[in-house]
Amino acid sequence: MGKERIYELAKELKVESKDVLDVAKKKGMSVKNHMSSVDEQQAKELRSALGSKKAQTTSTTNNHSNNTHSQHPVRSHEPAKSSTTSSQTNGHSNQTRPHSNNGQQRPQNRSNGNNNNHRSDGQQRRNSQSGNGQVNNNHRRDNSTSTKPSTTNNNNHRFSNNGSQRANDQRTNNNDRRGQNNNSRNNAGSNNAGHQHNNSNGGRFGGSLKNNNNSKYNRNNNRFNKKNKKKNKNQRIRETNNKPVAVRKDRPLPETLIYSVGMNAQDLGKILHREPAEIVKKLFMLGVMVNQNQSLDKDTIEILAADYGIEAQEKVEVDVADIDKFFDEEEKNTDHLVSRPPVVTVMGHVDHGKTTLLDKLRHTHVTEGEAGGITQAIGAYQVKYNDKEITFLDTPGHAAFTEMRARGANITDITVLVVAADDGVMPQTVEAINHAKAAGTPIIVAVNKIDKPGANPSHVTEQLTEYGLIPEDWGGDTIFVEISAKFGKNLDELLDMILLQAEVMELKANPDQHAAGSVVEARLDKGKGSVATLLVQHGTLHVGDPIVVGNTYGRVRTMTNERGRRIKEATPSTPIEITGLSDVPEAGDRFIVFEDEKTARAAGEERAKRALVAERANTNHVTLDNLFDSLKEGEMKSVPVIIKADVQGSVEALAQSLKKIKVDGVKVDIIHTAVGAINESDVTLAEASNAIIIGFNVRPTPQAKSQADSGSVDIRLHRVIYNAIDEVESAMKGMLEPVYEEQVTGEVEVRELYKASKVGTIVGGMVTSGAITRDASIRLIRDGVVVYEGKLGSLKRFKDDVKEVKQGYELGLTIENFNDVKVNDVIESYIMKEVPVK
Numbered sequence: 025m026g027k028e029r030i031y032e033l034a035k036e037l038k039v040e041s042k043d044v045l046d047v048a049k050k051k052g053m054s055v056k057n058h059m060s061s062v063d064e065q066q067a068k069e070l071r072s073a074l075g076s077k078k079a080q081t082t083s084t085t086n087n088h089s090n091n092t093h094s095q096h097p098v099r100s101h102e103p104a105k106s107s108t109t110s111s112q113t114n115g116h117s118n119q120t121r122p123h124s125n126n127g128q129q130r131p132q133n134r135s136n137g138n139n140n141n142h143r144s145d146g147q148q149r150r151n152s153q154s155g156n157g158q159v160n161n162n163h164r165r166d167n168s169t170s171t172k173p174s175t176t177n178n179n180n181h182r183f184s185n186n187g188s189q190r191a192n193d194q195r196t197n198n199n200d201r202r203g204q205n206n207n208s209r210n211n212a213g214s215n216n217a218g219h220q221h222n223n224s225n226g227g228r229f230g231g232s233l234k235n236n237n238n239s240k241y242n243r244n245n246n247r248f249n250k251k252n253k254k255k256n257k258n259q260r261i262r263e264t265n266n267k268p269v270a271v272r273k274d275r276p277l278p279e280t281l282i283y284s285v286g287m288n289a290q291d292l293g294k295i296l297h298r299e300p301a302e303i304v305k306k307l308f309m310l311g312v313m314v315n316q317n318q319s320l321d322k323d324t325i326e327i328l329a330a331d332y333g334i335e336a337q338e339k340v341e342v343d344v345a346d347i348d349k350f351f352d353e354e355e356k357n358t359d360h361l362v363s364r365p366p367v368v369t370v371m372g373h374v375d376h377g378k379t380t381l382l383d384k385l386r387h388t389h390v391t392e393g394e395a396g397g398i399t400q401a402i403g404a405y406q407v408k409y410n411d412k413e414i415t416f417l418d419t420p421g422h423a424a425f426t427e428m429r430a431r432g433a434n435i436t437d438i439t440v441l442v443v444a445a446d447d448g449v450m451p452q453t454v455e456a457i458n459h460a461k462a463a464g465t466p467i468i469v470a471v472n473k474i475d476k477p478g479a480n481p482s483h484v485t486e487q488l489t490e491y492g493l494i495p496e497d498w499g500g501d502t503i504f505v506e507i508s509a510k511f512g513k514n515l516d517e518l519l520d521m522i523l524l525q526a527e528v529m530e531l532k533a534n535p536d537q538h539a540a541g542s543v544v545e546a547r548l549d550k551g552k553g554s555v556a557t558l559l560v561q562h563g564t565l566h567v568g569d570p571i572v573v574g575n576t577y578g579r580v581r582t583m584t585n586e587r588g589r590r591i592k593e594a595t596p597s598t599p600i601e602i603t604g605l606s607d608v609p610e611a612g613d614r615f616i617v618f619e620d621e622k623t624a625r626a627a628g629e630e631r632a633k634r635a636l637v638a639e640r641a642n643t644n645h646v647t648l649d650n651l652f653d654s655l656k657e658g659e660m661k662s663v664p665v666i667i668k669a670d671v672q673g674s675v676e677a678l679a680q681s682l683k684k685i686k687v688d689g690v691k692v693d694i695i696h697t698a699v700g701a702i703n704e705s706d707v708t709l710a711e712a713s714n715a716i717i718i719g720f721n722v723r724p725t726p727q728a729k730s731q732a733d734s735g736s737v738d739i740r741l742h743r744v745i746y747n748a749i750d751e752v753e754s755a756m757k758g759m760l761e762p763v764y765e766e767q768v769t770g771e772v773e774v775r776e777l778y779k780a781s782k783v784g785t786i787v788g789g790m791v792t793s794g795a796i797t798r799d800a801s802i803r804l805i806r807d808g809v810v811v812y813e814g815k816l817g818s819l820k821r822f823k824d825d826v827k828e829v830k831q832g833y834e835l836g837l838t839i840e841n842f843n844d845v846k847v848n849d850v851i852e853s854y855i856m857k858e859v860p861v862k
């Protein structure tokens with residue numbers, strides 16, 4: 025217990041500070057003014073001296089006006105904090121116990137850590153024995169009793185009151201609102217008292233308690249009173265009764281604090297049902313100095329939780345943008361598995377007959393009821409054979425499509441390797457084998473063009489054994505089918521083999537889940553917007569499904585099969601063309617169906633944002649590490665190229681291939697790529713950037729063509745990707761500055777020297793190797809050291825000027841602007857020769 029100031033005592037005892045000072049001085053205490061302080065013992069003395077005086081005055085007043093608004097507060101409050109020795113005090117305590125024990129008061133007491141609780145328990149029991157009437161009586165009696173017990177009581181009063189006052193002051197300082205809360209809490213205490221004593225001046229009792237608090241607790245109450253001084257007391261009591269009680273502090277802590285990293289004290293306060301200020305304070309005690317809005321890290325939050333004695337658990341944030349994760353989840357979903365058609369990719373070398381085979385199958389083995397339908401080039405289609413479906417992916421077959429094909433192989437179950445029987449294994453045949461092997465897909469070899477006169481199927485088989493593809497007849501396990509795609513020979517056998525292989529593989533999927541799959545290709549259609557060919561790999565895709573495809577999203581607006589027929593749903597292994605996406609996805613992108621469009625949108629937008637960030641991060645920033653490269657790049661020439669193609673897949677493939685062209689000193693700079701015809705804006709862009717436009721399977725619009733002609737923009741149209749690449753490559757080579765290489769042509773040994781006043785030193789010598797020419801550059805070498813580099817002044821054989829002197833012949837020569845030649849020097853002649861670009 026600390027010291028107390030005179031004015032505080034005066035306030036408490038409701039007397040003038042002067043009176044307290046006087047008494048103190050009389051008692052020999054060293055006090056000067058109202059700010060002087062006295063110790064605990066002295067305060068006790070003063071209280072008893074002044075308190076008894078005061079009490080006498082009060083009791084007199086009470087006798088006069090027992091039922092009026094008297095000075096109840098002082099006395100009615102005092103016993104609340106008192107322990108008792110006399111029966112009167114007991115009575116008094118009993119009636120006041122409910123205040124301290126009721127509602128808000130209890131936790132406050134607990135937090136104050138005083139002894140009242142212990143006492144009040146016992147007292148409560150006694151109180152209940154005496155009953156309400158008794159309480160009231162006690163109370164009434166007490167109102168008029170002497171204040172004798174207050175001597176002892178005051179100690180306790182001080183004890184408990186100091187505690188609460190300290191807490192209260194602190195709160196008031198921290199937060200004004202808190203101070204008010206305390207008021208309301210105190211008021212709540214009085215409210216309860218009010219309820220209990222309603223029949224016998226309970227209202228006044230309640231009010232008095234409040235007043236008591238006001239006088240002792242803090243300025244807030246005074247302020248509150250000032251504000252309301254015009255209102256009468258009853259009104260005030262009513263208001264007090266209606267005031268919402270701040271219950272926050274008393275709400276229990278959650279069992280587990282579920283948090284996210286980066287939460288601040290305010291966020292945590294909400295979860296913990298605690299004031300943010302309390303959390304800030306707690307953190308301060310734990311050595312973390314933060315304000316309410318500062319983000320907290322994982323460790324801090326966990327320490328805080330531990331300090332509160334509760335578990336902490338980090339909230340698992342679901343990254344909706346991670347569609348690969350969702351895809352994997354759908355893939356792992358193995359409920360209700362049913363057989364699905366195999367997905368087949370046809371690969372092989374250029375012109376070996378892939379397209380012919382796919383076209384033939386497409387036209388001969390169409391799904392029932394759809395015969396005669398217009399076949400769309402959607403990059404994938406299904407054929408029906410023996411009541412079973414097979415899905416064929418029409419992936420572009422050129423080596424330049426490597427990347428896409430590698431992606432395609434991921435969705436492929438079986439690879440059909442087409443090898444022309446008249447041509448045998450070629451580079452892209454090997455490449456296709458490697459891709460299929462890398463993807464782990466079984467290979468069925470279709471030896472094609474067996475109808476051709478020069479066909480040699482067994483040679484093909486032999487060649488393929490080198491790559492591990494050994495037919496069953498030869499002890500291997502690879503299926504070989506000899507076909508003629510052009511004439512449809514053995515195509516049924518090929519389909520049989522595919523189905524057989526599929527059966528062995530037990531291909532299954534669950535059609536009862538959200539659809540997931542991959543993009544086969546995508547394009548921008550003038551009328552329909554983004555059009556994507558998707559292959560459903562898991563689940564069933566429905567019209568209206570909210571979907572995220574790569575970095576785009578949307579709702580499946582329309583769904584058509586390869587024959588342009590509208591369908592409502594697509595089961596596993598079905599290729600379909602959909603519209604309704606926000607943007608054009610890329611071939612090989614994955615798609616996932618979401619529960620609702622909002623999440624799909626959020627995921628799609630987030631993915632697009634991340635892709636943009638990644639792309640930006642990829643653009644070269646100069647760092648110390650790449651500074652040298654950048655400087656070198658500064659010397660590089662670039663060929664700006666605009667790529668327009670019919671489908672996204674071709675755009676990608678062409679772009680990738682062009683980027684891969686290696687010509688030292690020149691690089692391809694792809695400034696724009698898009699799907700669709702070459703339009704005026706492409707030409708404008710090309711004009712501005714001095715770019716070449718490469719059109720793959722597309723044509724320029726008439727306006728674009730005339731604009732290009734007048735602006736002399738180079739538009740190159742191709743249908744074969746190789747040609748496009750070749751063309752760009754040669755353009756790049758043509759751009760290079762010629763590279764020259766020194767070539768030593770001959771050597772002359774200096775044997776004699778003649779000095780001529782007009783021409784300087786004349787060298788007589790012999791060509792020891794090669795030949796020396798008049799226009800060659802020369803180097804004078806003495807003892808292995810180059811002494812001079814320059815040009816010849818003259819070259820003679822005997823007296824005649826000559827253009828060249830060959831090995832073994834003597835000559836005479838002069839060196840331009842140089843005479844310091846010595847016998848035995850060697851003159852080396854050389855030329856700079858242009859080196860062809862590799």
Ligand SMILES: Nc1nc2c(ncn2[C@@H]2O[C@H](COP(=O)(O)OP(=O)(O)OP(=O)(O)O)[C@@H](O)[C@H]2O)c(=O)[nH]1
Nearest residue numbers: 373374375376377378379380421472473508509510
């Ligand atoms: N005689 C004969 N010719 C065939 C056969 N299959 C394909 N051809 C021909 O071979 C040529 C190339 O066939 P495509 O189907 O275009 O070959 P591809 O492998 O698709 O070629 P790219 O698309 O350029 O990679 C065409 O002229 C076809 O008519 C066949 O079984 N027999």
